[in-house]
Amino acid sequence: MGRAPCCDKANVKKGPWSPEEDSKLKEYIEKYGTGGNWIALPQKAGLKRCGKSCRLRWLNYLRPNIKHGEFSDEEDRMICSLYASIGSRWSVIAAQLSGRTDNDIKNYWNTKLKKKLMGMHMASPPARHQHRNLLKPPPFPSSSHHSYQNQSLIQSETLSSLYKDLSNYDRSFLGFEVPLPLPSQVSLTSNNFSNTSTNSFSLFQTLNYPAGVKKNNNNNLLMFGSEGSCSTSSAGSCNNQISYDYCSRSEINNIKQEEMGFDHQSFMMLNFGNQWTEKPNGFYFEAENNTLEFTDLDEDVKQQLISTSSKNTHNNDTIINGSSTSNCLLFNVDESKTEDDEKVMYFY
DNA sequence: AAGATATTCAACCGCCATCCG
DNA sequence: ACGGATGGCGGTTGAATATCT
Structure with a gap:
């Protein structure tokens, strides 16, 4: 038996946020704050959304001082350096880059920065002309803590x-x-x-x-x-x-x-x-x-x-x-x- | 021009940690 | 001490868009 859902999935809207929903959420939080309870917030704010969804929307897009758009070279360097040092702890990395969210950095890393680095070292023809799977790193156990205990058990044939x-x-x-x-x-x-x-x-x-x-x-x-x-x-x-x-x-x-x-x-x-x-x-x-x-x-x-x-x-x-x-x-x-x-x- | 393929990124999912009664 | 509720996080998905053939 799994854990209870955080909200009633049937009565909750999913997918992209409309401008109306954005302004409802923004106005509510600016007026009352989050109240330390995201789960209860959507009902109070008159939103048919899951609390987690509201939290994500606020943290990634609506809260003040969010920086969108191109990453600077300096940001690239910081991301690379931190990734090299601490791995995919996007929230920690994001905390070092003012105005950037963990989601943004994660997306940027996965879609651009990683390839940018790879591209500098690819011996083969340009990416465009290859099957996309060739660009992907080979499968490998997740680096998350879930599989940490098993990482040393990779078989030689896998290697x-x-x-x-x-x-x-x-x-x-x-x-x-x-x-x-x-x-x-x-x-x-x-x-x-x-x-x-x-x-x-x-x-x-x-x-x-x-x-x-x-x-x-x-x-x-x-x-x-x-x-x-x-x-x-x-x-x-x-x-x-x-x-x-x-x-x-x-x-x-x-x-x-x-x-x-x-x-x-x-x-x-x-x-x-x-x-x-x-x-x-x-x-x-x-x-x-x-x-x-x-x-x-x-x-x-x-x-x-x-x-x-x-x-x-x-x-x-x-x-x-x-x-x-x-x-x-x-x-x-x-x-x-x-x-x-x-x-x-x-x-x- | 149109279909195929590749890319992007907002949002979701599910797990673990922490809080709190 | 226990267990449910919630927060926080990283991995993943898939619709929208861009690019290629």
Whole structure:
């Protein structure tokens, strides 16, 4: 038996709002407020609408200071940066963009921004001339918390099929929600992996810091790279999916100068060790004593990240992260390397 | 010009969290 | 402590519109 409906569906109007309904709702709320009860509001306002529908209409269209129309480059950057950091938490992202609603941003991301980023990296012909399904990412378990517990259970045949689908894309850009095989194809030095068969990888979204990973003063680096990053490495190898190698700090700096930044979108570097660092216009993680601190981020966002993190922590030994939705990329320190060598991982 | 196909985006659905009696 | 009511959110749908052939 399901839960009771929030309103009498039979006597409730659905579909687009008429100007008359809009003005009724607007006038009522401006005069009396919402009264903290959306369910009761439509009847009071003389509307044959579900309370939820009224709430949505007000929040997305009628309330003051809503911004519609084109997104600016700066907004694009913020959305990308926040999506990269926290995933599809549209309400959190919207809170950072004055006047934008979560619905707007979600639509914008799904219909334009994602493709815009993809388009910069598509090796194949222009989108228009392809079947629309080719533009869609391969099917992948939802990143929502509903399926979080199952994300590590993807079967290997599913993975191989996903990678087949990915051949439609330029491998220098794996986009979002691409599962990565770890660490079976990469010999990392960590001896304390969990969820090792696959990792749901929402483009550098979150990091877990496992109990077995040492923290020291070395700066280990992860790069989510482009062809450029591959060719720049001192002895990199490419296996079309993932590879890693060492390169010097100076080389990394060169890469950073040349390729980082949102104009390219294909490059990302994270600094492991005492401090985890995202791109300059992102924000920073500091990991210490199994807690995460977020700096350069609004207090609201920090709080939401931290609260979600605690809700979804299912293994206190291995999880500290800023998001509920992704597994981790683990990286360990190889002390046999000199200070000038940085361990680097590439994704193609 | 017309039908087919692709895109957009407002709105809905259903789930989870929180509130409150 | 419990459970129903409501709020809030993210994923999805589908009608309207745009573009292509």
